[in-house]
Amino acid sequence: MKQEDKIETEQLILEAAKKVFIEKGYAGARMQAIADEAQINKAMLHYYYRSKEALFSKILDSTVAIMAKQILPVLSGKGTVMEKVELLVGNYIDTITENPHIPMFVLNELAQDQVNFQEKMVAQMQNDDVFSKFMMQIMAEQKQGLLLPVAPHHFMLTVMSLIIFPFIAKPIFTGVMNIPEFMYMQMMQERKQIVIEIIKKSFVK
Amino acid sequence: MKQEDKIETEQLILEAAKKVFIEKGYAGARMQAIADEAQINKAMLHYYYRSKEALFSKILDSTVAIMAKQILPVLSGKGTVMEKVELLVGNYIDTITENPHIPMFVLNELAQDQVNFQEKMVAQMQNDDVFSKFMMQIMAEQKQGLLLPVAPHHFMLTVMSLIIFPFIAKPIFTGVMNIPEFMYMQMMQERKQIVIEIIKKSFVK
DNA sequence: TTTAAGTTTAACCGTTTGGTTAGTACAATA
DNA sequence: TATTGTACTAACCAAACGGTTAAACTTAAA
Numbered sequence: 001m002k003q004e005d006k007i008e009t010e011q012l013i014l015e016a017a018k019k020v021f022i023e024k025g026y027a028g029a030r031m032q033a034i035a036d037e038a039q040i041n042k043a044m045l046h047y048y049y050r051s052k053e054a055l056f057s058k059i060l061d062s063t064v065a066i067m068a069k070q071i072l073p074v075l076s077g078k079g080t081v082m083e084k085v086e087l088l089v090g091n092y093i094d095t096i097t098e099n100p101h102i103p104m105f106v107l108n109e110l111a112q113d114q115v116n117f118q119e120k121m122v123a124q125m126q127n128d129d130v131f132s133k134f135m136m137q138i139m140a141e142q143k144q145g146l147l148l149p150v151a152p153h154h155f156m157l158t159v160m161s162l163i164i165f166p167f168i169a170k171p172i173f174t175g176v177m178n179i180p181e182f183m184y185m186q187m188m189q190e191r192k193q194i195v196i197e198i199i200k201k202s203f204v205k
Numbered sequence: 206m207k208q209e210d211k212i213e214t215e216q217l218i219l220e221a222a223k224k225v226f227i228e229k230g231y232a233g234a235r236m237q238a239i240a241d242e243a244q245i246n247k248a249m250l251h252y253y254y255r256s257k258e259a260l261f262s263k264i265l266d267s268t269v270a271i272m273a274k275q276i277l278p279v280l281s282g283k284g285t286v287m288e289k290v291e292l293l294v295g296n297y298i299d300t301i302t303e304n305p306h307i308p309m310f311v312l313n314e315l316a317q318d319q320v321n322f323q324e325k326m327v328a329q330m331q332n333d334d335v336f337s338k339f340m341m342q343i344m345a346e347q348k349q350g351l352l353l354p355v356a357p358h359h360f361m362l363t364v365m366s367l368i369i370f371p372f373i374a375k376p377i378f379t380g381v382m383n384i385p386e387f388m389y390m391q392m393m394q395e396r397k398q399i400v401i402e403i404i405k406k407s408f409v410k
Numbered sequence: 411t412t413t414a415a416g417t418t419t420a421a422c423c424g425t426t427t428g429g430t431t432a433g434t435a436c437a438a439t440a
Numbered sequence: 441t442a443t444t445g446t447a448c449t450a451a452c453c454a455a456a457c458g459g460t461t462a463a464a465c466t467t468a469a470a
């Protein structure tokens with residue numbers, strides 16, 4: 001049927017584009033490669049999504065949304081800083097294990113900023129100033145004596161480093177240091193506990 | 206004079222190529238942009254370095270060499286694990302502060318691996334199995350009771366995360382969270398102490 | 411059964427890309 | 441001074457690129 005075919009094709013294109021863009025980056029991605037991946041004609045890409053930029057923009061939006069909907073509710077929810085961090089670590093590692101290319105993709109495009117990506121991130125992330133409020137909570141718990149008096153910026157940067165970087169560094173382990181895939185995956189699971197312990201020892205009184 | 210001009214031009218091209226490649230990545234870099242940056246004719250690039258790939262390869266080699274000569278001597282030198290880590294943290298943060306795009310560049314090209322980059326890293330890094338030996342040292346100090354019994358892989362991954370990621374995340378802070386450049390630079394200097402403290406609290410008995 | 415609207419295709423287009431070429435300018439050599 | 445080798449340039453080329461077009465096909469409604 002017509003309507004269903006259309007929706008199928010649209011979805012097919014999105015998935016193919018996601019794969020190619022995330023693997024190759026914006027500059028390295030080829031419209032023909034996306035068409036091949038989706039097993040459709042190249043003209044269809046422009047029929048459904050006007051241009052390469054427009055298609056890329058869609059992928060970027062949905063990718064950021066995946067992460068935002070994973071992170072923002074936790075940060076703005078109830079619980080102590082450490083309870084939130086524990087949730088974050090688990091959630092994030094599980095989500096990224098399923099889409100391991102996302103962090104590299106986001107950070108790379110953010111660094112090169114070819115498609116006014118920053119504004120989109122700002123729009124998604126500064127919703128209700130979730131980050132500012134979380135930093136306020138950190139400072140509050142520091143005054144209460146629950147957390148050590150380390151600058152909130154450094155606290156957040158540390159948490160981010162510990163959970164995001166291992167996925168960016170995957171090729172170093174599997175490629176350069178020759179650690180097999182399954183062992184790397186196992187490490188990522190072990191990370192959950194290790195990261196939480198590191199943060200507790202470093203920032204909790 | 207002829208000879209001097211040649212050396213000057215060669216160097217000019219290398220510096221221009223380094224800038225453009227590191228900022229834009231291999232796929233995003235344009236030979237014309239490199240020529241413009243070096244204020245020379247585009248044909249000169251091919252006169253001195255046969256192709257885009259060849260030129261890129263040169264840049265990649267020298268970039269990896271910069272990092273390797275910063276890291277390998279420390280790891281294979283004398284001193285306890287923690288003494289080595291303290292040296293590494295300081296050296297690395299200072300080196301990268303001067304070339305802030307290097308980590309993103311290396312990790313991105315490693316992930317996309319368009320130019321058999323992995324082999325080069327392996328060749329540079331597995332010199333004398335420096336990493337294996339360092340991991341052995343970690344295990345030895347754990348048996349001595351100097352370090353807590355955490356898997357050496359996780360120890361190294363943690364150290365790498367804490368010192369490399371902050372530079373990759375720069376656009377998040379300056380762009381998305383709107384933290385001014387000088388404040389970010391100040392954070393990177395403060396990091397030296399903070400990272401060392403985190404590692405001590407997390408891994409030293 | 412006709413019609414109109416939406417979907418898909420092949421073939422094509424203009425531009426940009428990495429790369430080449432034929433030739434110029436000039437310094438060193440003999 | 442004639443010659444030779446090297447640094448450099450403008451002009452060009454074929455291929456790859458993102459994007460368009462016009463026509464064919466499919467389907468649902470009139």
